[in-house]
Structures are given as structure tokens and as C-alpha cells.
Amino acid sequence: MSKSFTVTIQRQDDPHSPKYSESFEIPYEPGLNMTTVLQRIAATPVTSDNKSSTPVAYDSCCLEEICGACTMVINGRVRQACSALIDNVLEESAGAIDVKPMSKFPVVRDLVVNRKAMFESLKRVKAWVKVDGYHDLGSGPRVSPHEQEDAYPLSKCMTCGCCVEACPQFNDKSPFIGPAAVSQAILFNANPTGKIDRDERLEVLAGPGGIADCGNSQNCVKVCPKDIPLTDSIAKAGRDTTLYKFRQFFGR
Amino acid sequence: MGKQNVVVVGGGLAGLAATMRLAEAGIHVDLISMVPVKRSHSVCAQGGINSVNEYTRQQGDNEWLHFDDTVYGGDFLQHQPPVKEMCDWAPRVIDLLDRLGVTFNRTSEGLRDQRRFGGTMYKRTAFAGATTGQQLIYALDEQVRRWEADGLVNKYEYWEFLGPIVDDQGQCRGVVAQDMFSMEMRSFAADAVVLATGGCGLVFGRSTMSMICTGGAAARAFRAGANYGNGEFIQVHPTAIPGTDKLRLMSESARGEGGRVWVPKKPQDSRDPMSIPASERYYFLEERYPKYGNLVPRDIATREIFDVCVNMNLSVEPGRLCVYLDVTELPPDTQKKLDGILEIYEKFQGDNPRKVPMKIFPAVHYSMGGLWADYERNDKTGGMVMGSLRNQLSNVPGMYIIGEADYQYHGGNRLGANSLLSCIFSGLFVAPTIENQLASLKDGSAADAPSSLFEGAVKEHKQKTDDLVGNQGDENPYHIHQELGDSMTRNVTVVRRNKDIEETLSKIAELNARYKNVSLSDKGNWTNQNLSFTRALGDMLLMAKVIAQGALQRDECRGVHYKPDFQITAPDADNPKELRKQATTWCQSFKKKNDQWLKSTIAKYKPGGSGDVEFSYEDVDTSLIPPRPRTYGLKGAEIIEEVWREMLAAADNDKKAKVGA
Ligand SMILES: Cc1cc2nc3c(=O)[nH]c(=O)nc-3n(C[C@H](O)[C@H](O)[C@H](O)COP(=O)(O)OP(=O)(O)OC[C@H]3O[C@@H](n4cnc5c(N)ncnc54)[C@H](O)[C@@H]3O)c2cc1C
Ligand code: SF4
Ligand code: SF4
Ligand code: FES
Numbered sequence: 001m002s003k004s005f006t007v008t009i010q011r012q013d014d015p016h017s018p019k020y021s022e023s024f025e026i027p028y029e030p031g032l033n034m035t036t037v038l039q040r041i042a043a044t045p046v047t048s049d050n051k052s053s054t055p056v057a058y059d060s061c062c063l064e065e066i067c068g069a070c071t072m073v074i075n076g077r078v079r080q081a082c083s084a085l086i087d088n089v090l091e092e093s094a095g096a097i098d099v100k101p102m103s104k105f106p107v108v109r110d111l112v113v114n115r116k117a118m119f120e121s122l123k124r125v126k127a128w129v130k131v132d133g134y135h136d137l138g139s140g141p142r143v144s145p146h147e148q149e150d151a152y153p154l155s156k157c158m159t160c161g162c163c164v165e166a167c168p169q170f171n172d173k174s175p176f177i178g179p180a181a182v183s184q185a186i187l188f189n190a191n192p193t194g195k196i197d198r199d200e201r202l203e204v205l206a207g208p209g210g211i212a213d214c215g216n217s218q219n220c221v222k223v224c225p226k227d228i229p230l231t232d233s234i235a236k237a238g239r240d241t242t243l244y245k246f247r248q249f250f251g252r
Numbered sequence: 253m254g255k256q257n258v259v260v261v262g263g264g265l266a267g268l269a270a271t272m273r274l275a276e277a278g279i280h281v282d283l284i285s286m287v288p289v290k291r292s293h294s295v296c297a298q299g300g301i302n303s304v305n306e307y308t309r310q311q312g313d314n315e316w317l318h319f320d321d322t323v324y325g326g327d328f329l330q331h332q333p334p335v336k337e338m339c340d341w342a343p344r345v346i347d348l349l350d351r352l353g354v355t356f357n358r359t360s361e362g363l364r365d366q367r368r369f370g371g372t373m374y375k376r377t378a379f380a381g382a383t384t385g386q387q388l389i390y391a392l393d394e395q396v397r398r399w400e401a402d403g404l405v406n407k408y409e410y411w412e413f414l415g416p417i418v419d420d421q422g423q424c425r426g427v428v429a430q431d432m433f434s435m436e437m438r439s440f441a442a443d444a445v446v447l448a449t450g451g452c453g454l455v456f457g458r459s460t461m462s463m464i465c466t467g468g469a470a471a472r473a474f475r476a477g478a479n480y481g482n483g484e485f486i487q488v489h490p491t492a493i494p495g496t497d498k499l500r501l502m503s504e505s506a507r508g509e510g511g512r513v514w515v516p517k518k519p520q521d522s523r524d525p526m527s528i529p530a531s532e533r534y535y536f537l538e539e540r541y542p543k544y545g546n547l548v549p550r551d552i553a554t555r556e557i558f559d560v561c562v563n564m565n566l567s568v569e570p571g572r573l574c575v576y577l578d579v580t581e582l583p584p585d586t587q588k589k590l591d592g593i594l595e596i597y598e599k600f601q602g603d604n605p606r607k608v609p610m611k612i613f614p615a616v617h618y619s620m621g622g623l624w625a626d627y628e629r630n631d632k633t634g635g636m637v638m639g640s641l642r643n644q645l646s647n648v649p650g651m652y653i654i655g656e657a658d659y660q661y662h663g664g665n666r667l668g669a670n671s672l673l674s675c676i677f678s679g680l681f682v683a684p685t686i687e688n689q690l691a692s693l694k695d696g697s698a699a700d701a702p703s704s705l706f707e708g709a710v711k712e713h714k715q716k717t718d719d720l721v722g723n724q725g726d727e728n729p730y731h732i733h734q735e736l737g738d739s740m741t742r743n744v745t746v747v748r749r750n751k752d753i754e755e756t757l758s759k760i761a762e763l764n765a766r767y768k769n770v771s772l773s774d775k776g777n778w779t780n781q782n783l784s785f786t787r788a789l790g791d792m793l794l795m796a797k798v799i800a801q802g803a804l805q806r807d808e809c810r811g812v813h814y815k816p817d818f819q820i821t822a823p824d825a826d827n828p829k830e831l832r833k834q835a836t837t838w839c840q841s842f843k844k845k846n847d848q849w850l851k852s853t854i855a856k857y858k859p860g861g862s863g864d865v866e867f868s869y870e871d872v873d874t875s876l877i878p879p880r881p882r883t884y885g886l887k888g889a890e891i892i893e894e895v896w897r898e899m900l901a902a903a904d905n906d907k908k909a910k911v912g913a
Pocket of ligand 4: 062064
């Protein structure tokens with residue numbers, strides 16, 4: 001039995017070339033995921049109409065949905081290719097699969113996009129704990145299990161870009177830092193040592209491209225593969241910046 | 253004098269630890285990585301990181317015991333001073349990570365929670381949910397971002413390291429790297445180059461490792477003259493979930509928290525596993541190893557699973573080898589601690605492991621071997637001399653090796669949760685060495701070296717690349733990779749027989765010949781992943797040779813390297829006198845084997861000769877803890893240990909008598 005299915009991929013040779021689409025016929029196998037499909041295409045880059053093509057460029061690394069590299073838009077839904085099981089994807093779409101790169105970032109080639117903007121946002125919100133140094137200063141502060149349970153989910157953000165892709169307010173014309181960076185600012189503001197730089201982060205969140213740019217559409221939280229409570233972070237960021245502005249106004 | 257500069261290649265835990273520590277000292281770092289550093293393979297680590305801690309101390313644990321477990325677990329194949337130094341530092345390394353904001357799990361009092369991993373009796377392992385590696389690398393990534401914002405670090409992400417630049421004096425002066433988007437190639441001058449490029453699991457096709465773990469970078473350093481140590485020591489993890497693109501790890505913490513491994517006593521019993529009564533289940537690890545139970549060291553668990561499936565034909569499924577790993581009986585609280593890894597199973601297999609036992613099988617997981625690195629022994633402490641110019645230095649001056657890419661810390665077998673430690677430790681510890689090295693440079697910085705050196709190196713790599721792209725053959729690189737992986741996995745993993753390894757070596761020779769006719773399906777000059785993969789394939793073929801040839805030559809059993817044809821027969825007599833006699837013979841054979849084989853394998857690249865690789869053997873510094881038989885669950889373990897102690901004492905007396913005379 002030679003069951004197969006069709007994958008149609010939006011391609012682009014480089015940032016300045018036009019987009020085009022190519023279809024590939026993939027023999028069905030149980031247990032396939034989207035990255036395996038892309039590997040199969042790389043091994044035999046021949047399109048459905050029998051033209052030899054080039055391997056489709058795509059990002060990947062861990063293959064277990066923990067590094068965030070392989071985000072792409074599969075059947076209209078942004079997600080990781082490595083955890084997109086073909087059986088499930090085929091169920092959604094009756095036998096055909098459509099794959100595109102994320103639309104909010106510049107395309108490098110095919111499905112590879114440049115997510116530098118997200119990392120730059122992390123710099124802007126100072127997403128780190130400013131310790132005195134790396135010499136031995138004893139153990140860190142005590143943290144209650146409750147605080148750990150609040151922090152851990154936020155700390156699982158793999159900068160994959162799903163939330164940003166879904167966010168109507170994020171695009172290359174807006175300065176909005178995006179939900180992931182907002183949530184990281186909240187994470188570090190809650191850290192016992194990180195909170196020392198709280199006001200610097202709130203200053204960024206209160207400024208241009210900050211929390212005021214969020215239209216509260218809640219798209220982000222629905223697509224986050226790590227179930228990060230982004231809207232909680234956003235709400236908290238809203239409250240904290242308001243308080244911060246108050247404090248500024250009254251000179252603390 | 254030009255500005256001094258350090259190039260760190262690789263931004264996993266090791267590379268990031270080194271980078272942040274160097275930047276803190278005011279040293280400028282160019283950090284080069286194929287993937288954004290935050291996406292490095294280290295994110296995959298699930299289980300945790302080891303150190304002695306207040307909790308285990310109360311039970312009598314100390315740094316020495318951590319050290320002892322590590323060298324015993326490694327079957328004494330690692331030089332002891334670096335291991336001792338690492339274990340001594342471990343509690344402080346964890347403290348630092350804690351201060352950096354790692355979200356370690358907590359006890360109700362707010363202290364770090366600990367769990368137990370394989371190969372020890374103590375709960376030494378700190379963890380952050382089931383994504384410890386991710387949480388650790390994020391903490392270090394954040395620190396490096398901080399230095400990047402301060403201008404002390406320049407990141408070159410999506411840049412691939414192609415090789416070191418070595419001058420006429422044999423000094424490493426920088427690297428050549430290629431932008432994986434624009435394909436631009438350029439040189440980076442450096443007064444010190446640090447390779448932190450991780451392991452080489454992809455040599456075996458599919459493994460638990462990430463797509464970047466080809467060993468390509470190590471092979472490129474090897475070609476440039478760096479020696480490679482203990483290549484044949486490849487750890488196979490007992491519990492992975494077989495997948496079409498990757499064998500996904502099921503962390504040891506599943507067993508650490510009480511998960512049990514079993515198979516139905518009836519071969520391929522088709523009943524629902526939950527309905528099979530306990531009396532009809534074979535909990536083979538618990539039965540065979542009452543002391544450690546399901547937490548025997550990895551090599552042993554792997555071999556037993558193999559044995560049960562292959563030799564006893566008790567695999568759960570008829571068409572595919574697997575056994576049950578069962579966490580269904582664990583209380584919900586405990587299951588919750590494992591959420592992260594259980595979700596992986598659910599996500600990729602579609603079954604809920606809280607309700608049905610998982611199906612797992614061993615997979616290639618970790619490279620104990622790696623590029624050779626030096627150390628300076630501290631005679632007072634038995635550890636290393638901090639800041640010594642020799643620490644982590646390869647045999648190519650100016651080039652340092654850290655993390656999974658080095659061969660230093662794990663000998664014949666790595667204990668769970670010791671690798672995150674060795675990566676971060678070696679990264680932090682290499683920094684004072686490099687500081688001292690930069691301070692000692694008399695003849696200016698690498699930036700002052702003649703530009704012809706750098707231009708020549710770039711030109712050479714351009715030529716090689718052009719040749720590869722221009723190749724007019726009909727061989728498909730992906731197919732060659734698959735054949736390589738299949739042969740390596742079949743013959744050079746869990747059970748090794750010389751006849752089989754020889755078969756793989758001829759396969760490698762065949763594939764090497766075919767590689768010369770490899771043709772790229774993409775000959776373009778923009779984001780050419782086909783080129784990157786095919787180049788790495790050439791490197792994997794070389795690494796495969798180092799691994800397989802090393803395995804062939806080592807005629808013994810040690811750590812993960814298991815050759816049944818060279819196993820010493822375990823004592824089994826019922827008569828105590830006879831048993832003692834057998835144990836004595838066993839110990840004599842053991843001593844003989846150690847005299848011959850307690851040595852690191854050192855591979856050297858010798859192009860043109862017979863097979864490109866030359867092997868020699870290096871004595872191991874076992875001055876702190878004398879080697880003893882590794883007898884986990886071995887029949888006659890007690891009597892062997894007793895006889896061995898007597899033999900050691902006798903040898904000691906002999907020595908004293910001689911000194912006295
Ligand atoms: C699934 C899994 C789970 C694990 N769990 C644990 C655990 O619980 N506890 C534990 O102690 N250990 C664990 N380990 C082992 C541990 O994760 C690794 O040994 C460790 O993370 C390796 O870190 P590293 O810094 O040496 O290299 P990596 O994290 O592998 O990073 C390598 C870096 O080198 C770069 N690189 C490679 N080649 C090139 C090149 N040619 N050019 C440029 N850059 C290059 C990559 O981009 C990357 O940044 C686990 C391993 C696996 C596979
Ligand atoms: S809630 Fe805000 S950040 Fe989230 S998608 Fe909507 S606009 Fe974007
Ligand atoms: S918040 Fe979620 S969706 Fe957004 S980048 Fe992080 S992990 Fe991805
Ligand atoms: S490859 Fe890492 S998330 Fe998919």
C-alpha cells in the first residue's frame with residue numbers, strides 16, 4: 001500500500017526574491033512529524049510534478065519542542081514543526097498540509113525567519129538578574145514553593161515567536177516589544193534579586209513600545225506552546241506600570 | 253598592540269559559562285554558534301545537576317564521596333584531579349546558579365529540593381521542574397546578554413565554525429567561520445580559542461541529541477592537529493522513546509522518582525498492561541540488582557534491557573524492541589514533579605503515561621570521549637591548580653576544550669546529572685586560565701599576526717567548500733548518513749564484538765569512498781543547509797572511524813564499552829573454598845586487564861597513512877582513589893571485593909617493606 005499526502009510549502013529563495021509555492025508528495029508512515037517530513041524532502045527534493053528542486057530551508061535543533069527553533073505556520077496555525085504530528089495535522093486538513101514561514105519576521109529563506117527583534121526586546125527589558133559577580137557568595141535567597149511555581153512557567157519561554165506571530169499589535173512598523181518580553185520583565189521583577197532593577201524595567205514597559213501598545217486581544221496566550229500565562233503577565237505589567245507612573249508623579 | 257580577544261565556539265552551558273566569566277574579567281569575547289545560543293542542545297537536559305548539599309551531608313555525604321561515585325561510575329578511566337576539583341566546586345556552582353535566578357524546585361522551607369539519580373545512594377540532584385537544562389542555559393544566556401548589552405560580548409549566531417587557524421609555530425591564532433545565512437566566510441583573530449561544541453550523537457544517525465550534535469566542530473579541530481581521547485566511550489541511555497526523526501529521552505528522573513521497569517513474563521503478552529497482575533510481570537532490574545533496583549547506572553540498565561529484549565525475547569511488542577517504564581503507580585504529587593517529561597511522551601506518542609506504562613528502548617545519548625584536554629595537578633589538594641595555563645588546554649597551544657566536547661570528566665561512563673555540572677564547571681574554570689594566558693602574552697595579540705595567515709586560512713576553506721559544491725557525483729548525503737547511523741548503531745553501541753565492528757569499519761571505508769562522489773542538491777550561495785549538512789557528514793565519517801577503531805582495539809570491558817568476548821567470568825561456585833579461588837582468579841585477571849587497559853585512548857589525525865587515524869594510549873592518574881572492580885550486581889560481588897581488598901593491602905605492605913629496606 002502506498003498511501004501518501006501532499007505538503008505545500010511557501011518558499012522564498014532569499015529576502016529579496018519573490019515568494020512561490022511548491023508541493024511535495026510524501027509517503028505516509030505512522031509516527032511522522034513535520035520535521036521528519038522536511039528531512040525527507042531534503043533527502044529527495046523532487047516536487048509533486050516531478051521537478052527537481054532544492055531542500056526546503058528550515059530551522060530546527062532539539063526536535064522535542066524545547067529549543068523554540070522550528071516555529072512555522074502549519075495549516076494556518078503557528079506552532080513547532082517538531083511536535084506537529086502528521087497524523088493530527090492530516091486530520092485537521094483532510095489529507096493536504098500547507099506550510100508557511102512566520103509572517104512577523106523577515107524571511108531569510110523558505111521557512112527560516114530572523115527573530116533577532118525578540119532577542120533585542122529581551123535586552124531592552126533587562127531580562128537578567130544583575131548579580132554582584134560570579135565569585136562565591138553563598139546560596140541564593142530562599143524562595144517559597146509558591147513563588148517557584150509562579151516563576152517556573154514564565155521561565156519556560158523559549159523565544160519561539162508563536163505569541164508574537166498571533167499578536168495583532170506586533171509588526172515591523174510598531175515598536176511594540178511583544179508579549180514574550182513583557183512576560184520576561186514580570187518574571188525578573190518578581191525575582192528576589194532581580195527586583196532591584198524593577199523600576200528600570202517598568203520604565204521600558206511604560207514607555208514607547210511598552211504595555212500601552214497591547215490591545216488586549218488575548219491571541220498570544222492561546223498559541224503559546226508552553227502554556228505561559230501571558231495575559232496574567234500583561235495584566236500585571238499594566239497594574240505595575242500604572243503604580244510606577246503614580247510613584248513617579250508624586251516623586252515616590 | 254592590538255586588542256586582545258577570545259573566541260568561544262559554542263553557546264551551550266559550557267560556552268556560555270566561559271563567556272560570562274571572561275566578560276566579567278573585562279575580556280572581550282566573540283561567541284560563535286550555529287544556532288542562537290539560547291537554542292543550544294543543553295536545553296534538552298531534563299533531570300538535574302549534581303552536587304553535595306546540606307541535605308546529603310546530614311546523611312554522611314561529602315565531596316569525596318561524590319568524587320568517588322563519579323570515578324567508580326566511570327570505571328576509573330578519568331584522570332582524578334579534574335574530577336576531584338569539579339566535585340569540590342559543585343556546591344558553589346549550584347549556589348551561583350541559584351543566585352542567577354534558576355527556578356530550582358523548592359522544599360516547603362524554601363530550600364532547593366533534591367532528587368536521587370543513578371549510580372549513587374544520595375539525593376544529590378538539584379532540578380528545575382523537568383527542564384533543568386533549559387532553566388540553566390536560560391540563566392547563563394541572560395547573563396551573557398547582559399554582557400552583550402555592555403559591549404563585552406559579540407554574538408555571531410547562525411555562524412558555523414569551519415576550523416582553527418594554526419600558525420607555523422603550531423599556535424592557535426583564531427578561527428574561520430561562515431555565516432549560515434549569507435554564506436560569507438571570514439576569519440576571527442583570537443588570543444585564545446575555546447571549543448564548547450558539544451557531543452557527536454548524530455554519528456549514530458538518530459540519538460537523543462539535537463541536530464547540531466554532529467561532532468563536526470571536534471572533527472575540524474582534530475584535522476587541525478588536536479588529539480581526541482576515549483572516542484569509543486559513547487553512552488547509551490536506557491530509556492528513550494523511539495521516533496522517526498529522533499529518539500527522545502525519557503529522563504532518568506522517571507526512575508529517580510520511583511518509576512519501575514518491567515516486561516510481561518509471557519513474551520509479547522497482548523493484554524492491556526494495566527491488567528497484567530504483578531505476579532506475571534518481570535521487574536528485571538529490581539530482581540537482578542536488589543541494592544540499586546531501577547536506579548542502576550546507565551550502562552547496566554541499558555545492557556539488561558537489551559538482554560531481556562534480544563536474548564530472552566521478552567520485548568513488549570513483536571515487531572519493535574521495547575520494555576515498559578511504569579510511573580502509573582506513583583502518587584499524583586510525584587507524577588506532577590515529572591510533568592515536563594511525561595508531557596513529552598504524551599505529546600510525541602499520543603498516550604498518557606500517567607495511565608498506561610510508557611514503551612521505551614535504549615538510545616545513544618552522550619559522548620564521554622572528546623577532544624583531549626590537559627590539567628595541572630595541585631599536589632596539596634589532589635585537585636587542579638586554579639588558573640594554571642594548562643587547564644582544559646588541548647595539545648594545540650591557544651585552543652581550549654570544555655563541556656561535552658572534552659574527554660576529561662566522565663571516563664568510561666557518565667553518571668546522570670554530572671554532565672551539566674562538568675559543562676558549567678569547565679566553562680567557569682577555564683576563565684582564570686585564559687586570563688593568565690592573555691596576561692602572559694609577550695608578543696602582542698593575535699590581531700597583530702600577519703594578515704596573510706588569516707587570509708590564507710579563509711582561502712583554504714573557500715577552496716574546500718567550492719570543491720564540495722562543485723562535486724559532480726550521484727551519491728546522496730542523507731542516504732550515506734542513514735547507512736552510517738544504522739551500521740554504527742547496530743555494531744558499535746551496547747554489545748560490541750570485534751567481527752561486527754570490523755564490518756562497520758569496512759562500511760565506513762565504503763561510505764568514505766562514496767562520499768567523494770557526493771553531490772549537493774543545492775549549489776546556491778544563500779542559506780545553504782545542504783552544504784552545511786554534507787560538510788558535517790564528512791566529519792561524522794571521520795568521527796565514526798575514531799569511535800569504531802578505538803572500540804575495536806580495546807579488548808576489554810570497561811564502563812559502557814562492553815565486549816562479551818573479553819568479559820572476565822564471574823565466580824559462581826557454591827563451595828566457599830572454590831568460590832574464593834574463583835574470585836582470586838577473577839581479581840588477577842582484573843589486575844592484568846587494568847595493567848593493560850586502564851589507559852585513555854588517544855587518537856591522532858595522520859592523513860595519508862593507513863586509515864588517517866593513529867592511536868596511542870595514555871596512563872590515567874588514579875593517584876587519589878585506587879581502581880577497584882566495578883561490581884554493581886555482579887555475581888560474587890562480595891567475595892570479589894573482599895579478595896581485591898586483600899590484594900591491595902598485600903601490595904601496600906610490599907611497597908612499605910621495600911621502602912623500609
Ligand atoms: C535529552 C538529554 C537530556 C540530558 N539530561 C541531562 C541531565 O539531566 N543532567 C546532566 O547533567 N546532563 C544531561 N544531559 C547531557 C547534557 O545536556 C549535555 O552534555 C550538555 O548540555 C552539553 O553542553 P555543552 O555546553 O557541552 O554543549 P551543547 O549544549 O551541545 O552546545 C553546543 C554548542 O556548540 C555549537 N556548535 C556546535 N558545532 C558548531 C560549529 N561547527 N560551529 C559553531 N557552533 C557550533 C552549538 O550551536 C551549541 O551552541 C542530557 C543530554 C540529552 C541529550
Ligand atoms: S493580548 Fe496584547 S500582546 Fe497578547 S496578542 Fe493581544 S495585543 Fe498582543
Ligand atoms: S511566550 Fe510562549 S509563544 Fe511566546 S515566545 Fe515564549 S514560549 Fe513562545
Ligand atoms: S526543534 Fe526545538 S522546538 Fe522544534
